[in-house]
Amino acid sequence: MSSGSGVNRRIAGLPLDRARARLWPAALGLTAYGLPITFILLPLAAFLTYSFFYVTGATTHYDLTLLNYRRFFTDTIFLPVFWRTCVLCLEVAVLAIGFGYPVAFFLAGLSGRKKYALLMLLLVPLLMSYIIKIYAIRSILGGTGFLNRALLDVGIIDEPLTIFVYNLNAVLLTLTALLIPFAVLPIFLSLERIPRSLLEASADLGASDLQTFARVILPLSLPGTIAAATFVFVLAIGDFLTPQMVGGQSGFTFGRIIYSQFGSAFNWPFGAALSVILAAVVILAIVIAARFTGRGREFR
């Protein structure tokens, strides 16, 4: 830093060099570490602590206990919903990949300006309000919605179908539709990153297009695809708004249970405990995904 030999210039009593040298890094450090600690780590810690409190009647007891966790594992309501939600979100992830991969592949195959114009178009829904999008999808899937009217007009069905509204199917379809852009992007990027010379080499060595896809393109886009699936899964499992709005009575998910603990049941400690369990699942999903994609470090 500043050498001790020189004269310290001062203005209004404040040393110029040293003040800068000391204050600036301190301020930087405070912002760099302070902000995440205050706004991310502390709330998480608070949540974790809260999950060990408990509620009887309308009073919260601030003694540490495992009651909440025991309740989750022993009560016959929570585990099945939890399990069903995990499966649902896995299905959403698989569906989003199933629709997203061909879209990403198509985009990556386009040239120049057209590619990025279409990509932007795909990202436009991300700028729209989540609630508006859910309403839009509800009006498509609903009893008098676009889907039913179209099917009626064509004559495939005689009366409006109810299999797409206010149940888990509706949650599944809506979540998938909303989250497809999040699946397309990582897959698109991983496809873009494959050097074209690898495709040329594959063809040059005698591989057909199908072989090149199966042996070169698919394996090299796998890390991106797994990242996409993780994104979608994590976003889906944390969502309570979509199930709330399109799930109806039967479309009950874990997110909604947590929501009700903070809302109607007013049992914050139990809600916190359920949130911690959800967070554990999310972390597990990310760790598993990292394992898969981490293999890439060997050869990248």
Add this chain to the structure above:
Amino acid sequence: MTGEKILLELRAVGKSFGPTAVLEKIDLAVRDGEFITILGPSGSGKTTILRMIGGFIQPSSGEIRLDGRDIAGLPINRRPFNTVFQDYALFPHMDVAANVGYGLMVRRVARQEVARRVRQALDLVQLGPLASRYPAQLSGGQRQRVALARAIICEPRLILLDEPLAALDVELRKQMQLFLKDIQREIKTTFLFVTHDQEEAIAMADRICVMNTGRILQLGTPREVYYRPQSEFVARFFGDNNLVEGILGPGDARQRRIETPLGSILCAVDGQAEVADAPSGARAFAVFRPESVMPAPSAGAPAGENSATGSVADVSFAGATTVAVVNLEGNAGPLAARVKIASRVDGVAIAPGDRLTIAWPALECRLVLA
């Protein structure tokens, strides 16, 4: 070594992207079993030729014939050629053995047969112990050899090499040049090698095809293009030739005079009908190599030699040789010429400012038409 049988023939092959032609209609015949090098600066169209043969781009005109048959309709994966790419293009998610065996695997060759031939190919390129490494764990030279093994394992009729040594450092590049040449001799497959490095071309090729601006300027053995350039471009492209412009004078089928600012220079023209038959008075260059030039003991050249006098402008040590730049006295101002002499431990007997008479034999002085 090289038979006269033609393996591949390019007939009036041209390529243009929009209105700009990157390749004028060129003709080129590749002989079966030869090591042919296409040499040219960047933008000369040399890589375009290679990529058209490989099938990566379609020619705009002309045809490419393999064994006398047009292969325009043959897709990349059906052409009996394999390419060694400039960036090697090894599959990063496969180990060395899988990379090398890829060509056989996609042809559904039995697993054991693939393993056997992979071992063979890896032994040939001396990479046997590294079969289970991934490309990222290999050095540049090792990757290069994997790429080569991957290309030769399918026993192609022709191996296309697209500046494969460009990314290697000098020492390794020299080793790889010898190595490639050895492999080529051993497997007796035709190699078509693209490079911009004239030393590399000379070191490896049976024949060199010199290109510039989409045209083939000269095709011949390394010796021919080195000692008998047929154009100013080729003369300047190979090393640091001395060129003196002048007007063609009288001569016969073996020797011809050219009148230059340095006086009359006697040049050999045997085997160069286009120069021997050119009309007197045509503009041309006398071309002689710096290493052909000797400091003359005294003024006046012996019979069959040319000479000129000037002052030494610069002497620089370049390892095995020492290069002197001499400003020769011409009747139109000084003309710089380079002289290469063998270096000695106690230096050479020339210093800047010295007056020096140099001489070079007519045998090693050639003519190119301007």
